[in-house]
Amino acid sequence: MSVLAHFNDIDEVRNAAEEDYCGCYASLADCAQDLTEATSSIPPHLANYIDYTAMARDMECGGDVFTLETDFEQVHVFWNR
Template identity: 75%
Template sequence: MSEHIRIYVADLAAYNAGHLHGAWIDATLDLDDMQEQVNAMLAASPVEGAEEYAIHDFEGFDGYPLGEYEGLQTAHEIACYIEEYPEFGGALLAHFNDLEQARKAAEEDYCGCHASLADYAQELTEETTSIPQHLAHYIDYRAMARDMEYSGDLFTLETGFEQVHVFWNR
């Protein structure tokens, strides 16, 4: 994950006149502070009377494709969500493409991070079932994991090597 979650806000009047003018802004700042930085950038425009801006770049959104005209408030809300869930927030938001659904999944349906889905199947089985020791070696947790995934009861997000985030699909 990037150290900072930020957006590059471009001055559209300058851009249309052939000038690159804009500012990188920390998207987790208070919304009023973000707006002040945009206003300062527009006031320093090489084109007189600059008023319009767009988000032309972003960093730290971890897989979520922030749109050019999302708006400061939306960018801020998404950035704060990703900051709250740094291990999987951007990937979960990209999965749902809806902030409320992603938030609900993170708060209510998250089962944790595991090396594999088979590891999660084993953990779940051992926590909920008493398995006789002489039968434990015969359980195929990979097959159980495959069945769990194919059934649609859960979904996974892989965010790195042996970093499989498991969510119930409700």
Template identity: 80%
Template structure:
């Protein structure tokens, strides 16, 4: 991945007083290290007694948008998932909007990365069916792929040029 998965944590007391005071933090660090950096920024707040913070920005979540009230623990878990599955983690989270479902799909239902869904349909068909050579050129794999997707058997996430990640839809 070309950029770090990070969050911008703002000091709310300073923010409400008209000061921009916060820090960018690597969201994949250990949760205690993230909390320590938050505590450190609050300790040097331009407003006395600052205790509250909020995540005001984020980078590197690859298509997944952190919620307005996302906590540090949740942001950390999401960052770790994206770091674990850098090719499709953010897109899968954006698809489900739920970490538990995304993790299940990544671990149990992932069929691989293909140039297209039609390529996956062709690979699956050729691996599971004996096709007579004189009929092979008549098979419409794009139509098969469309039927697989529309029928709810699979879903595909396109993450780049000829990078289609296919998942069973169970």
């Protein structure tokens, strides 16, 4: 699946690339961890209890993000706005 296949026209693709692109990660769970650590202060004694895989699944199932897997451990993440 390409970015163009996800949208209706080239302007939406451009907007996604410029404004909604979160980055390239080894997995969506890595993205969830990165976002969480960038926006929250997690006490060290609780860090091992966070399930980033479940968070990633919820982000995707809830429609918050969509992903494009382009290679092994290469997932491009976009906000779904």
